[in-house]
Amino acid sequence: MTVPEPIPQPAARRKRTTERRAEIVRAAARIFADQGYAQVGMRDIADAIGVRGASLYHHFRSKEEILYAICLTVTREPVEENLPLLDAAGTPAERLAELVRAHVRHLLRRRTEYLVGLHERAALTPEHRAEIDGHVRHYHRRVRDVLAAGMRGGELRETDPTLAALGLLDMLNGVSGWIRGESDADADAVVAAHTALLFDGLRIR
Amino acid sequence: MTVPEPIPQPAARRKRTTERRAEIVRAAARIFADQGYAQVGMRDIADAIGVRGASLYHHFRSKEEILYAICLTVTREPVEENLPLLDAAGTPAERLAELVRAHVRHLLRRRTEYLVGLHERAALTPEHRAEIDGHVRHYHRRVRDVLAAGMRGGELRETDPTLAALGLLDMLNGVSGWIRGESDADADAVVAAHTALLFDGLRIR
DNA sequence: GTCTATAGCTCGATAGAC
């Protein structure tokens, strides 16, 4: 019998699809964050992981789909991972404080993705843009509703819950612009300061 | 005698340089905010004001110089117009509250410029980038110093003044992402809510 | 799964007439 041996591919040339995808997204986020989405070419991303530009099209249909993957990381992931904390035990203020901690920790873990996902949404297709905006609005509404519940219960000061939720989330997302470090402890230093600022305010009374 | 009459140029074709510059900047900010700096071509900007692309190069040396002009509006202008309020009479908290009001009012007047200037700095040349970042850091330092003065004087709660200034400015600048309206009164509704949030906090004590 | 090669565009910027 003459069944031909399978030709072994050079190991350096193969890589499992799923990890390659993640590698591309991570590299792209890094470069997009530094230079801006549209200034970056597919060749730049390919160079960063040691392949040719054309090879990226085996994993993503377009450059925009890479951006879409980054945006999902900073919108759908927080919805799935952080919002359940708002359904846990405790008062509204306690649950909100837990969300703040989880939000900043996630933000530090995915810092470059936040920098891109917060600033480059204009480059998404209308369909992707609509989905991403939907996640953002969902997150905001849940925060607003917990704020409103805390006000009804007498735990939080009466104010417009929509504006309060916008202010709170703007403050938290702005952290991605300047936070340094890697660990949850690095995040928690910011969490302590911002939680005190948000709940107790600047002024001594 | 046959002195030739000067040929009158069609009025629609002439426009004084300074107002043309402002017109270009305003149109560019609008389109950059909608579509992102790099997605927009010089032809798009030219179309919006009814000229050909080449004509823009009589007023600006490059597309980047238009972006630079926009960024100056949202960084140098606040330094020049808002920071003097921190030197006025009153306690640190009172002067800070005046700065918050002026900041949000300026932000609403130049809303599209803020959307661009906050998100597209990566596209500036290194020299322009350095100057813009310098204005931003200057503004932040002055806010931080007033916060620190308020803490020393016992008017404000003790906390890291650098983190507090970053949190405060992130909250204020985030307003550009969702505020609607035109007038100072529209701005002041947000100012009232955010000032209460920043100074008194969410929690009832 | 990655490669070479290139099609097909679009864009920023310039030259020179009016």
Add this chain to the structure above:
DNA sequence: GTCTATCGAGCTATAGAC
């Protein structure tokens, strides 16, 4: 100050070999 015309560079994406 604006125009027409165009250069040359750079880009995304595809075709097809390996």
